[in-house]
Amino acid sequence: MARTKKQRSIQRAPNYSGFKPFGVQKPVECEVKLSLEEYESMKLCDYDMLNHEDAANMMKVSRPTFTRIYQSARQKLAKALVEVSVICIEGGHATIDIIWYMCAHCRISFDISGNKTPLCPLCGSGNITENK
Amino acid sequence: MIIAAALSENNLNSPVDVHFSRCNWFGIYNSITKNLDFIVNPGISMDEDAGLKSAEILVSHSVNVAVAGRFSAKVVELFRKANVQMVIPETNTSFLEFINLIKK
Numbered sequence: 497m498a499r500t501k502k503q504r505s506i507q508r509a510p511n512y513s514g515f516k517p518f519g520v521q522k523p524v525e526c527e528v529k530l531s532l533e534e535y536e537s538m539k540l541c542d543y544d545m546l547n548h549e550d551a552a553n554m555m556k557v558s559r560p561t562f563t564r565i566y567q568s569a570r571q572k573l574a575k576a577l578v579e580v581s582v583i584c585i586e587g588g589h590a591t592i593d594i595i596w597y598m599c600a601h602c603r604i605s606f607d608i609s610g611n612k613t614p615l616c617p618l619c620g621s622g623n624i625t626e627n628k
Numbered sequence: 629m630i631i632a633a634a635l636s637e638n639n640l641n642s643p644v645d646v647h648f649s650r651c652n653w654f655g656i657y658n659s660i661t662k663n664l665d666f667i668v669n670p671g672i673s674m675d676e677d678a679g680l681k682s683a684e685i686l687v688s689h690s691v692n693v694a695v696a697g698r699f700s701a702k703v704v705e706l707f708r709k710a711n712v713q714m715v716i717p718e719t720n721t722s723f724l725e726f727i728n729l730i731k732k
Contacts (some may be wrong), residue, residue, distance in 0.1 A: 507704055544700045545676070555699045566646075594704065596716075602729045605716040607709055617693055617713055618729045 501589045504565070505556045506536040508596060511627070514584040515576075515581040517533035533589025541566055553622035629659045629730075632686045633723050634696035638666040640724040644717050646697035649679030656689055656724045659730050679703040687712065695726060 509532055517524055533555065540551035553560035576583045596605045599616035605627055608614050617623055634651035635642040645651035649671055651664045656665045670685050671678030679681055679700045686694060687710045695709060716728055 507701060521669075540701055544702070546701065549702075552704075593707070603718045603721075607708075607714050609711050609713065617715060618726075 499601065502557065503589050503591045504533040504536070505554070505593045506590045507554075507593050508531055509590075510535060510585055510611055513586065514582060517580045517583050523582060524582050526576075526579050526580045528576040529587065530569060530570050530583055530585045531571055532585065532589045532590040535564040535585050535592070537562060538569045538573070544589050562609060597624045598627045599624050599626050629693060630650075630691045631657045631695060631727075631730075632689065632691040632692045633694075633726060634669075635666075637722055640644065640664075642723050642726070643720050644695055644697060644726060645720050646719075648694070648696035648699045648703055649682060651682075651696065652688065652709075654682070656691065657727055662690065671696075677702070679704060683707060683710075708720075 537551065540546045540554055541548070546554065548559055550563055552559040555562060557565070561589050573579065573583070577586055579604060594607050596607055597607070597614050597619060599619065600623065601621055602616055602618045604616070605620065606617055613622070614624055633655045634645040634648045635653045635655050636645050636651060638653045642655070651669050651691070652672060654667050656667065664670055667685070669682050671681035674681055680702050683703045685708045687706070691712055691716055693713045695717060697716060697719065699707070699714055704714065
């Protein structure tokens with residue numbers, strides 16, 4: 497039996513579901529599914545400019561595993577760009593390291609460190625939602 | 629509570645910067661003394677670990693809350709260890725609007 501995949505740590509899931517190409521005549525039929533860990537690998541390497549070793553530590557995976565995830569992300573992205581596909585960011589084997597909360601009144605997202613009761617740091621309201 | 633916000637300009641009307649590490653200025657506001665200060669981001673000229681340098685400076689200013697549009701992975705790690713709360717406001721929120729949200 498194949499070994500089950502280890503969960504990969506990500507810091508924050510994107511607050512959108514994907515991308516759609518524009519300026520095309522026909523409706524777009526193809527769809528590329530980018531997993532949350534693939535999104536995170538691109539963010540760490542190409543946006544935060546971390547090397548593979550540091551990025552692998554952040555995602556709590558080995559460096560070869562990280563390289564495979566990153567390579568897969570780049571291939572999918574290239575496919576979507578060349579084949580004019582919709583990119584959906586969903587699924588994968590990821591756990592979110594930090595829970596982000598949202599206060600509807602102040603319209604902010606924030607983290608809570610330790611075991612504190614989740615309260616808005618600005619208005620002190622307990623009427624907050626978990627940002628998933 | 630001491631709040632530090634990543635800003636593109638050194639005035640209250642400046643919007644909160646999207647990037648924590650690469651912003652031009654930090655606005656530091658003490659909600660108890662109402663004291664307001666602007667400091668240049670020390671990490672802006674650095675090629676790497678800019679965010680870490682900026683975060684260390686804010687921790688040395690005893691900041692409780694850091695405000696920016698996005699925090700890099702290393703900065704998140706440092707702030708979590710230093711017990712600094714990270715806040716992401718809506719896009720284009722000015723520093724003044726943010727300060728006004730604090731419960732009087």
